[in-house]
Amino acid sequence: MNLSALEQAFDAREAGRAGQREALDALLASGLPTRKSELWKYTKAAPLAEFAIAALTDATPAADIDAARARVAQRADTFEGAGRLVFIDGVLDDTLTRLPEGVRLEATRTPVASKGADDALALINAALPGADLALQVDQDVSVNGVLHIVHALAAPSSLGQVRLAVELAPRASLTIAEHFANDGIGAGMHNTVVAVQLAEAATLHLRRLQALSAETLQVTRIEATLADNASLDTVTVDAGGKTVRNDLNVRLEGPGARVDMRGVYLGNDKQHIDNHTRVDHVARDTISREDYRGILRDRSRGVFNGKVFVHKGADGTDAAQSNPNLLLSDHAEIDTKPELEIYADDVKCAHGATVGQIDETSLFYLRSRGIDEATAIQLLTYAFCREVLTGIENDVLRIAAEQLVADQIPDFSALELIA
Amino acid sequence: MALLDINDLHARVAGTDILKGLSLSVNAGEVHAIMGPNGSGKSTLANVLAGRDDYEVTAGSATLDGADLLDMEPEERAHAGVFLAFQYPVEIPGVNNTYLLRAALNAVREARGEDGISAVDFMKLARQKMKAMEMDAGFLNRGVNEGFSGGEKKRNEVFQMSVLEPRLCLLDETDSGLDIDALKVVAEGVNALRSPDRAFVLVTHYQRLLDYIEPDFVHVLAGGRIIRSGDKSLALELEARGYDWVLEEAAA
Numbered sequence: 001m002n003l004s005a006l007e008q009a010f011d012a013r014e015a016g017r018a019g020q021r022e023a024l025d026a027l028l029a030s031g032l033p034t035r036k037s038e039l040w041k042y043t044k045a046a047p048l049a050e051f052a053i054a055a056l057t058d059a060t061p062a063a064d065i066d067a068a069r070a071r072v073a074q075r076a077d078t079f080e081g082a083g084r085l086v087f088i089d090g091v092l093d094d095t096l097t098r099l100p101e102g103v104r105l106e107a108t109r110t111p112v113a114s115k116g117a118d119d120a121l122a123l124i125n126a127a128l129p130g131a132d133l134a135l136q137v138d139q140d141v142s143v144n145g146v147l148h149i150v151h152a153l154a155a156p157s158s159l160g161q162v163r164l165a166v167e168l169a170p171r172a173s174l175t176i177a178e179h180f181a182n183d184g185i186g187a188g189m190h191n192t193v194v195a196v197q198l199a200e201a202a203t204l205h206l207r208r209l210q211a212l213s214a215e216t217l218q219v220t221r222i223e224a225t226l227a228d229n230a231s232l233d234t235v236t237v238d239a240g241g242k243t244v245r246n247d248l249n250v251r252l253e254g255p256g257a258r259v260d261m262r263g264v265y266l267g268n269d270k271q272h273i274d275n276h277t278r279v280d281h282v283a284r285d286t287i288s289r290e291d292y293r294g295i296l297r298d299r300s301r302g303v304f305n306g307k308v309f310v311h312k313g314a315d316g317t318d319a320a321q322s323n324p325n326l327l328l329s330d331h332a333e334i335d336t337k338p339e340l341e342i343y344a345d346d347v348k349c350a351h352g353a354t355v356g357q358i359d360e361t362s363l364f365y366l367r368s369r370g371i372d373e374a375t376a377i378q379l380l381t382y383a384f385c386r387e388v389l390t391g392i393e394n395d396v397l398r399i400a401a402e403q404l405v406a407d408q409i410p411d412f413s414a415l416e417l418i419a
Numbered sequence: 420m421a422l423l424d425i426n427d428l429h430a431r432v433a434g435t436d437i438l439k440g441l442s443l444s445v446n447a448g449e450v451h452a453i454m455g456p457n458g459s460g461k462s463t464l465a466n467v468l469a470g471r472d473d474y475e476v477t478a479g480s481a482t483l484d485g486a487d488l489l490d491m492e493p494e495e496r497a498h499a500g501v502f503l504a505f506q507y508p509v510e511i512p513g514v515n516n517t518y519l520l521r522a523a524l525n526a527v528r529e530a531r532g533e534d535g536i537s538a539v540d541f542m543k544l545a546r547q548k549m550k551a552m553e554m555d556a557g558f559l560n561r562g563v564n565e566g567f568s569g570g571e572k573k574r575n576e577v578f579q580m581s582v583l584e585p586r587l588c589l590l591d592e593t594d595s596g597l598d599i600d601a602l603k604v605v606a607e608g609v610n611a612l613r614s615p616d617r618a619f620v621l622v623t624h625y626q627r628l629l630d631y632i633e634p635d636f637v638h639v640l641a642g643g644r645i646i647r648s649g650d651k652s653l654a655l656e657l658e659a660r661g662y663d664w665v666l667e668e669a670a671a
Contacts, residue, residue: 360472365509365563368469369519369579370497370526383513383562 003028003053019111023126032120042303042335043245043274045120051189051217052124055159060089068154071183072096080396081177082145088152090130090161096150102141103174108134112163112195119247121219125161125193132163139169139199146207146394149178153188153216162192168202168230177397180210180218187215194222198230200254205233207392211404212240214269221247228254228283235391236263236275236292239404244273252279252286252314263292264385266408267300267332274303281309281344285316293385294325295408296332306351307339314344321351326358326384378412420485422447422618423468423587428479429643430467437463439643440479447586448615452629452654453622455640456662461622462506464640465591468620469503470496483587497523498530500586504576504593506622511563516575517545519563520582527583545582551611552578553604569596577608588612588619594628606631626658639665 007028032049033040068088073096076084083100086093092105099105112132137143151160168174182188190212198204212218218241224232238244250259265273279288294302308319325334338351358380366376385405392398406412423445430438437460445451453461467474468481470493481488483499491499511519525535536544542559549556552574564572573593580588590609594602609619609632621632629637629651637653638645639662646669647653657665 359509362509362511364469364471364493365505365511366514366519367493368471368497368503368505369523369583370494370530371519371522372494372526373492375522376494379514380511383511386513 003031017111017132018109019126020129023111023123027120027123027127030120030123039119039276042301043243043272048121048189048191048217048219048243048245049124052121052128052159052161052191055157055189056128058157060155060158064154065089068152068183068185069093069096072150072152072181082143082147084148084150085135086150086152087160087162089154089158092131092133100143100145100147102137102143103147104136104138106134106136108132108165110134110165112165112193119221121191121245122193122221125163125191125221128159128161130161130163132165134165134167136167137169137172137174140171141169142173143175146175146177146397149176151178151180151190151192153182153185153190156185156187156215158185158188160188160190160192162194164192165195165197166204167197168199168204170200171202172199173203175205175207175394177207177209177394180208180212182212182216184213186213189217189219191219192221194220196222196224196232198224198226198232200227201229202227203231205393206235207397207401208234208236209401209404210238210240210244211407212244214240214242214271216241218244218246220245222249224248224250224259226250226252226254226257226259229256230254231258233260233391234262235388235401237389237401237404238263238265238273238275239408241271241273244271246275248275248277250277250279250288251282252288253282255283255285257283258287259289260391261288261290261292262388262391264388264405265292265294265302266385266405267294267296267298267302268408268410269298269300271300272303273300276303276305278307278309279319280311281314281317281319282311284314286314286318288319288321290321291388292323293388294323294334295328295381295385296325296334297328299329299331301332302334302336304334304336304353305339306337308341308349308351310340310342310344310347310349312343315346317344317347317349319347319349323353324384325353325355326381327355328357328381374411378409381409382406382412421445423481423483423620424485425481426479428464428467428481429477430463430474431477432463432474436477437474437643438467441640441644443638443645445587445618445620447618449636450613450619450621450632450634452634452637453620453640454624454626454637454654454657457624459640460643461624461640462591465503465589465620465622468496468589469493469501494526497585498527500527502580502583502585502588504573504580504588504590506591506593506595508564508572508576510565510567512565514563516561516563517542517559520545520579523579524582548578548581551581552608554578570598570601573597573605574601574608577605581608581612584612584617586617588617590619590621590623592622592624594623594625602628603631626654629654641666641669
């Protein structure tokens with residue numbers, strides 16, 4: 001595609017943020033990835049980039065922003081917790097944002113996540129206008145409750161571009177729930193980059209929930225760096241969207257650092273959901289756990305790519321990865337690929353990817369108890385990804401996640417039957 | 420009319436004929452024990468009657484109260500009053516024991532034209548029945564059979580049976596893997612359910628279970644057919660002498 005629109009739009013503006021011009025230049029130099037690019041083999045980058053660039057010249061009317069603000073405000077009750085950050089079309093909304101005690105939010109001159117900026121969509125994120133924000137928690141501060149981050153879109157042509165750094169000082173802890181919404185506006189696109197920096201013994205629980213409309217595009221990228229004994233735990237629920245691409249890259253740079261990555265993706269119709277994860281075991285005695293589960297029906301397609309890279313000297317690495325998938329239609333597809341690269345000794349690495357159907361014995365067991373076949377299949381489908389959701393310890397949030405999953409299972413009304 | 424009437428039943432699994440002309444008539448109020456050597460078709464019989472897909476019926480009939488059992492889906496058989504206590508109960512993490520059982524009970528009640536049971540009444544009932552099975556009430560909050568020991572799973576089967584109050588109880592080697600204490604509890608659970616309206620078909624490998632659940636009839640199943648029937652003394656004789664003499668007499 002032609003990237004000159006991007007350049008023209010850029011030139012029409014003021015000088016821009018630090019790194020913005022460089023990102024644009026890098027993007028113009030590299031062009032957009034094709035299917036030959038290993039990272040974008042199964043997901044087409046061009047339509048995503050086209051939408052993002054078109055959104056540049058298509059400013060959202062103020063009335064739509066006001067309406068979006070009103071919708072988020074109306075739902076604010078469901079975001080009850082320690083506080084919330086609200087982005088509408090990628091712009092922080094001061095009127096709805098409430099920072100919890102112990103959390104600071106600042107504009108930063110340092111470009112967020114320059115590490116991931118070799119990727120086209122991350123470059124677009126860095127080249128387009130918008131502020132770099134840093135969310136900070138001081139050392140030894142444990143923030144109680146959940147900090148919600150709401151990514152809302154105002155119009156079908158809206159682009160929600162967010163660049164956020166999350167920085168936890170030593171021994172700080174925080175729980176974040178990101179909600180990607182489009183409130184029934186039909187289409188739109190999210191393109192978010194979150195850079196996580198966890199200092200020594202800091203803990204971040206990150207939950208990401210989305211049930212976007214079938215027309216919405218979503219690209220998210222997390223670049224996380226963990227120091228000694230720091231801990232990151234993520235649960236990602238993808239229940240909607242037309243094309244979804246999530247990159248989750250974690251560097252375990254300090255001994256004793258640990259990451260737990262869990263995800264559920266549910267594809268219906270022609271949805272396309274792509275999860276790319278990468279863990280770099282840089283320091284010794286680091287642990288990674290990964291469990292992503294997919295349920296694909298109709299003509300939907302799932303992509304899972306899980307890379308584990310054990311660096312030289314990262315002895316005592318303990319990595320386990322699992323990616324079971326349920327294919328519920330002959331036309332659904334999953335491309336799953338574990339990748340291990342190991343340059344250290346004394347390493348434990350386990351991985352397993354499976355693709356299967358509903359377990360016949362379990363189905364017979366439920367039916368023999370009088371449960372009709374359709375309900376039994378729904379129950380087993382739900383139960384399949386249930387284990388991932390139990391990783392969300394906050395009840396309100398877990399129930400919200402369970403509901404997202406249940407809503408994606410056609411005619412499923414037996415939510416009370418779950419454990 | 421017999422409650423369960425099986426006539427010349429033939430069934431196969433994975434292309435191999437297992438049942439080869441089995442006939443059996445069970446009246447309400449009776450307990451029938453099906454014994455026999457390994458591979459004789461005992462479990463196949465229980466699974467075919469419950470409607471498991473893997474088994475293909477190639478000839479013969481089975482009726483429950485005169486209705487064609489083999490024409491029903493597994494859930495319809497459950498609604499009609501058939502219950503299979505599994506030899507290997509399945510673990511289903513993510514599906515809650517309590518809610519499964521309540522849904523099962525309501526499905527059965529609905530089929531009988533009765534109203535559904537409220538959550539409160541159900542919990543009362545479940546607690547009372549669990550106590551009889553010496554089960555920890557904490558099981559109710561767990562996934563179906565999730566993390567249960569072999570013995571706990573078998574108790575759970577009989578517990579479910581006691582809640583659902585089926586008309587025809589099929590027990591597929593419910594005694595296997597049980598220590599003597601658990602066996603007594605399971606047997607007491609079964610005995611408490613004995614009634615003039617209900618029948619039991621116990622598939623078992625060992626006579627031991629029959630010390631605690633006294634059968635009205637004992638049948639020896641071998642080569643896919645019942646080759647000998649008798650009263651409970653037949654089980655004792657099998658225990659003492661093994662199966663060879665029955666097989667030889669049948670062959671003669």
